[in-house]
Amino acid sequence: xxxxxxxxxxxxxxxxxxxxxxxxxxxxxxxxxxxxxxxxxxxxxxxxxxxxxxxxxxxxxxxxxxxxxxxxxxxxxxxxxxxxxxxxxxxxxxxxxxxxxxxxxxxxxxxxxxxxxxxxxxxxxxxxxxxxxxxxxxxxxxxxxxxxxxxxxxxxxxxxxxxxxxxxxxxxxxxxxxxxxxxxxxxxxxxxxxxxxxxxxxxxxxxxxxxxxxxxxxxxxxxxxxxxxxxxxxxxxxxxxxxxxxxxxxxxxxxxxxxxxxxxxxxxxxxxxxxxxxxxxxxxxxxxxxxxxxxxxxxxxxxxxxxxxxxxxxxxxxxxxxxxxxxxxxxxxxxxxxxxxx
Amino acid sequence: xxxxxxxxxxxxxxxxxxxxxxxxxxxxxxxxxxxxxxxxxxxxxxxxxxxxxxxxxxxxxxxxxxxxxxxxxxxxxxxxxxxxxxxxxxxxxxxxxxxxxxxxxxxxxxxxxxxxxxxxxxxxxxxxxxxxxxxxxxxxxxxxxxxxxxxxxxxxxxxxxxxxxxxxxxxxxxxxxxxxxxxxxxxxxxxxxxxxxxxxxxxxxxxxxxxxxxxxxxxxxxxxxxxxxxxxxxxxxxxxxxxxxxxxxxxxxxxxxxxxxxxxxxxxxxxxxxxxxxxxxxxxxxxxxxxxxxxxxxxxxxxxxxxxxxxxxxxxxxxxxxxxxxxxxxxxxx
Amino acid sequence: xxxxxxxxxxxxxxxxxxxxxxxxxxxxxxxxxxxxxxxxxxxxxxxxxxxxxxxxxxxxxxxxxxxxxxxxxxxxxxxxxxxxxxxxxxxxxxxxxxxxxxxxxxxxxxxxxxxxxxxxxxxxxxxxxxxxxxxxxxxxxxxxxxxxxxxxxxxxxxxxxxxxxxxxxxxxxxxxxxxxxxxxxxxxxxxxxxxxxxxxxxxxxxxxxxxxxxxxxxxxxxxxxxxxxxxxxxxxxxxxxxxxxxxxxxxxxxxxxxxxxxxxxxxxxxxxxxxxxxxxxxxxxxxxxxxxxxxxxxx
Numbered sequence: 001x002x003x004x005x006x007x008x009x010x011x012x013x014x015x016x017x018x019x020x021x022x023x024x025x026x027x028x029x030x031x032x033x034x035x036x037x038x039x040x041x042x043x044x045x046x047x048x049x050x051x052x053x054x055x056x057x058x059x060x061x062x063x064x065x066x067x068x069x070x071x072x073x074x075x076x077x078x079x080x081x082x083x084x085x086x087x088x089x090x091x092x093x094x095x096x097x098x099x100x101x102x103x104x105x106x107x108x109x110x111x112x113x114x115x116x117x118x119x120x121x122x123x124x125x126x127x128x129x130x131x132x133x134x135x136x137x138x139x140x141x142x143x144x145x146x147x148x149x150x151x152x153x154x155x156x157x158x159x160x161x162x163x164x165x166x167x168x169x170x171x172x173x174x175x176x177x178x179x180x181x182x183x184x185x186x187x188x189x190x191x192x193x194x195x196x197x198x199x200x201x202x203x204x205x206x207x208x209x210x211x212x213x214x215x216x217x218x219x220x221x222x223x224x225x226x227x228x229x230x231x232x233x234x235x236x237x238x239x240x241x242x243x244x245x246x247x248x249x250x251x252x253x254x255x256x257x258x259x260x261x262x263x264x265x266x267x268x269x270x271x272x273x274x275x276x277x278x279x280x281x282x283x284x285x286x287x288x289x290x291x292x293x294x295x296x297x298x299x300x301x302x303x304x305x306x307x308x309x310x311x312x313x314x315x316x317x318x319x320x321x322x323x324x325x326x327x328x329x330x331x332x333x334x335x336x337x338x339x340x341x342x
Numbered sequence: 343x344x345x346x347x348x349x350x351x352x353x354x355x356x357x358x359x360x361x362x363x364x365x366x367x368x369x370x371x372x373x374x375x376x377x378x379x380x381x382x383x384x385x386x387x388x389x390x391x392x393x394x395x396x397x398x399x400x401x402x403x404x405x406x407x408x409x410x411x412x413x414x415x416x417x418x419x420x421x422x423x424x425x426x427x428x429x430x431x432x433x434x435x436x437x438x439x440x441x442x443x444x445x446x447x448x449x450x451x452x453x454x455x456x457x458x459x460x461x462x463x464x465x466x467x468x469x470x471x472x473x474x475x476x477x478x479x480x481x482x483x484x485x486x487x488x489x490x491x492x493x494x495x496x497x498x499x500x501x502x503x504x505x506x507x508x509x510x511x512x513x514x515x516x517x518x519x520x521x522x523x524x525x526x527x528x529x530x531x532x533x534x535x536x537x538x539x540x541x542x543x544x545x546x547x548x549x550x551x552x553x554x555x556x557x558x559x560x561x562x563x564x565x566x567x568x569x570x571x572x573x574x575x576x577x578x579x580x581x582x583x584x585x586x587x588x589x590x591x592x593x594x595x596x597x598x599x600x601x602x603x604x605x606x607x608x609x610x611x612x613x614x615x616x617x618x619x620x621x622x623x624x625x626x627x628x629x630x631x632x633x634x635x636x637x638x639x640x641x642x643x644x645x646x647x648x649x650x651x652x653x654x655x656x657x658x659x660x661x662x663x664x665x666x667x668x669x670x671x672x673x674x675x676x
Numbered sequence: 677x678x679x680x681x682x683x684x685x686x687x688x689x690x691x692x693x694x695x696x697x698x699x700x701x702x703x704x705x706x707x708x709x710x711x712x713x714x715x716x717x718x719x720x721x722x723x724x725x726x727x728x729x730x731x732x733x734x735x736x737x738x739x740x741x742x743x744x745x746x747x748x749x750x751x752x753x754x755x756x757x758x759x760x761x762x763x764x765x766x767x768x769x770x771x772x773x774x775x776x777x778x779x780x781x782x783x784x785x786x787x788x789x790x791x792x793x794x795x796x797x798x799x800x801x802x803x804x805x806x807x808x809x810x811x812x813x814x815x816x817x818x819x820x821x822x823x824x825x826x827x828x829x830x831x832x833x834x835x836x837x838x839x840x841x842x843x844x845x846x847x848x849x850x851x852x853x854x855x856x857x858x859x860x861x862x863x864x865x866x867x868x869x870x871x872x873x874x875x876x877x878x879x880x881x882x883x884x885x886x887x888x889x890x891x892x893x894x895x896x897x898x899x900x901x902x903x904x905x906x907x908x909x910x911x912x913x914x915x916x917x918x919x920x921x922x923x924x925x926x927x928x929x930x931x932x933x934x935x936x937x938x939x940x941x942x943x944x945x946x947x948x949x950x951x952x953x954x955x956x957x958x959x960x961x962x963x964x965x966x967x968x969x970x971x972x973x974x975x
Contacts, residue, residue, distance in 0.1 A: 055580060057580055084582075085584065087579060088580055089582035089583070090582055095582045101572065101573040104577075105596070105670075105672055106599075106671060107595075116581045116593075119584070119587075144394075153672050271514075297505040339621065354812060357813055357814055357817055360813075361814055361817060368826055373828065395876070428826065456851075475708075476708070478706070483955040483956035484955075484960050485906050485913075488930060488948040491930075491948070495941065610819035611819070614820070614821040614822060617911060618821075618914070621913075621914070632822075633915075636825065636914065636915070642678055644829075648818070651818075652818055655819070656817055
């Protein structure tokens with residue numbers, strides 16, 4: 001069966017007055033119904049931009065330069081906006097990083113939820129109202145009936161994000177894209193929000209694309225994780241395997257630079273040397289090479305492609321994948337539930 | 343919300359008191375003393391003595407101020423030294439004329455300025471955008487009276503399309519229950535009069551409203567630009583909403599907030615403009631009244647007029663404050 | 677430049693930068709602002725070299741007095757003659773001096789007192805601040821022109837008094853600006869740091885706070901000059917202009933001929949255009965400056 005979503009060689013550019021920035025340099029992935037996919041990378045690596053490109057809501061200066069985004073066998077990139085609008089918010093929904101600025105301050109929360117319901121599902125005002133209350137309840141907002149007439153600024157950060165989620169799932173989308181949903185929140189709230197998301201995935205068989213720079217977030221939530229660097233995927237694997245046996249030096253570096261509770265106190269954190277790539281220049285060779293401790297001449301001159309390593313579900317784009325002895329072997333400890341699928 | 347309104351209203355009191363003191367002091371500071379000022383040169387000795395009694399000019403200054411405030415608050419603004427008519431009566435005739443003009447000017451400015459600013463923002467850096475910017479800059483660089491003169495010259499004198507002066511054709515008669523000519527002609531069921539009134543309103547309203555139009559267009563444009571790049575607009579788009587809905591419900595609703603604050607500034611702008619425009623078009627409003635008062639050194643009228651204006655402006659600002667809270671829920675629930 | 681920078685720039689989230697090479701650079705590239713600079717520069721040059729540019733003196737009579745039908749533009753008198761038989765072109769040229777003088781002096785006056793009051797309010801706080809700021813609020817409640825009218829009635833109609841009157845109307849704007857700046861900076865980290873090191877208040881004000889408040893002040897000063905020129909012209913139009921006879925004040929020249937607009941259109945158009953152009957130049961500069969400081973208001 002064809003996957004629900006199939007992205008092939010998507011590339012996005014931004015034209016500013018001074019230069020052209022290559023934000024996304026050809027990414028490809030498949031997404032099955034009900035699957036949770038994590039996309040991990042530093043800020044500026046192009047992960048958010050990819051999501052915006054898929055939905056057709058890039059800022060004015062952005063352009064898709066090549067690629068396909070096949071949703072249920074239809075290429076979204078070729079659809080006119082009027083048809084894309086039927087899909088946005090309806091079949092594919094998105095939530096964003098900062099719930100304070102991402103919600104309209106002068107509309108009630110209820111209004112912002114019923115908007116989508118009335119547009120996509122054709123509900124009447126009352127039907128939509130009731131459904132909105134149900135949704136708020138579902139995402140865990142107490143006294144939903146009373147709060148539906150409240151404005152965004154009357155909610156706390158975590159609550160606002162729940163409102164965003166309620167808004168996004170209102171039309172029962174097949175895919176939910178969550179762009180850094182927990183970054184603006186406190187750690188304890190983060191866990192709650194991720195729980196909400198996981199629950200919804202299970203209940204609705206909704207596919208989830210979770211975009212984040214935080215490895216801890218994908219560890220507990222995503223079945224599969226893609227690591228992105230400089231606009232490309234450099235590694236793709238089931239999350240458990242990624243943490244246990246990372247093959248790309250960048251992934252290794254990311255894992256090593258996260259402080260761990262079970263590390264010895266004297267053990268130093270190892271940040272990745274160098275700075276993220278400037279995305280304007282056309283590059284030969286591996287984009288990570290300048291910061292890579294394993295880099296060779298080949299890395300600098302030939303651009304590596306994603307290739308299978310070890311097993312069918314583990315891909316890496318590297319000429320010198322990480323060796324066994326260097327692997328940190330991080331085991332993902334399951335949280336309250338039975339853990340991560342895959 | 344009522345709470346908020348009350349609080350804001352209370353805050354205006356010190357300003358109003360301050361204003362009354364200033365106006366009070368102003369007349370007292372004029373060369374020649376208040377008797378000369380308020381009576382004019384034609385005052386007889388008798389009248390001067392009477393005024394001294396009335397105003398308590400022999401009494402200490404704070405008593406004088408008290409008497410003054412008592413008069414003002416009971417609606418007695420004194421008598422014009424020029425016409426010997428009570429000022430409040432004259433005000434009742436003059437104010438509607440200016441008010442009508444001001445409303446016409448505001449409508450002109452809003453109905454053209456807001457869409458202009460909106461479209462300019464939507465076509466950011468397009469031809470219309472740049473043109474509107476240049477035009478609005480030119481607009482605020484024009485002295486009102488120059489613009490009024492030019493308009494009068496071109497449209498009334500040279501082209502003869504519109505009347506040159508006044509509110510109504512001299513030969514036409516109309517009952518004036520409200521003294522708002524537009525309303526009066528509607529009440530009287532006289533369409534010809536209505537048309538005539540409107541024709542007379544056009545030029546002065548355009549002259550008066552041009553600067554506010556320029557300002558509104560710029561502020562709207564800036565606000566729309568600001569809002570369009572906001573995250574919640576991105577969210578609205580991500581929900582698959584119709585672009586027109588996004589424009590209306592998400593962009594405009596938020597962009598209008600700063601525009602409304604600007605409206606508060608208008609009261610002052612329109613008043614100043616009125617003084618200048620009414621002269622050019624012989625419009626019998628408060629503006630030209632003030633001008634005559636200046637020319638004829640009718641300080642009683644000036645005193646009453648300035649006080650009236652200032653109070654009006656303070657109230658308009660208060661209204662704007664309150665309506666802002668009404669529109670922006672963030673302020674309401676402070 | 678990385679994606680983050682590109683995205684940020686496009687989404688207009690840039691922080692305002694202070695007056696510096698960056699801002700000057702942006703200013704230089706702003707075409708409209710440059711036009712303004714050229715205009716004002718020309719104005720200044722005309723004002724300075726007036727005697728060399730104008731063929732006649734501003735009061736020199738070359739035609740009939742009290743003419744009801746003043747001569748229009750000709751090859752001999754580029755802008756025609758005015759109602760008192762004087763060369764209009766020369767009067768316009770000399771008028772530039774007057775307008776510039778008026779603009780500069782009133783704003784300089786308003787600026788000095790405004791800054792003083794603002795500094796006092798900001799520095800001392802407490803009831804001093806309250807009194808000063810409330811007074812400023814009251815002054816602002818009265819529209820500038822009306823306030824000027826009142827002041828001129830009190831002070832008299834000389835040129836100096838008018839400049840002072842108009843200057844006074846600008847005081848509250850500057851006072852508020854400076855005090856606002858001081859308030860904002862008083863709580864900022866670097867000021868707290870300086871104070872904890874024992875830097876005395878006065879020095880703090882001069883060396884740290886004032887330079888940061890400078891940028892908006894300059895913008896406001898430019899715009900205030902534009903308004904001053906318009907207000908003085910307005911005063912003249914209302915009959916409250918400088919009493920000194922024969923002064924080539926553009927507003928007065930316009931006002932004197934308002935009733936003759938059909939017979940002596942040139943005597944209304946030229947002074948009016950002169951006012952518009954000068955004010956436009958100042959507005960363009962002020963606007964351009966404002967944008968170079970805060971790119972969010974980009975045009």
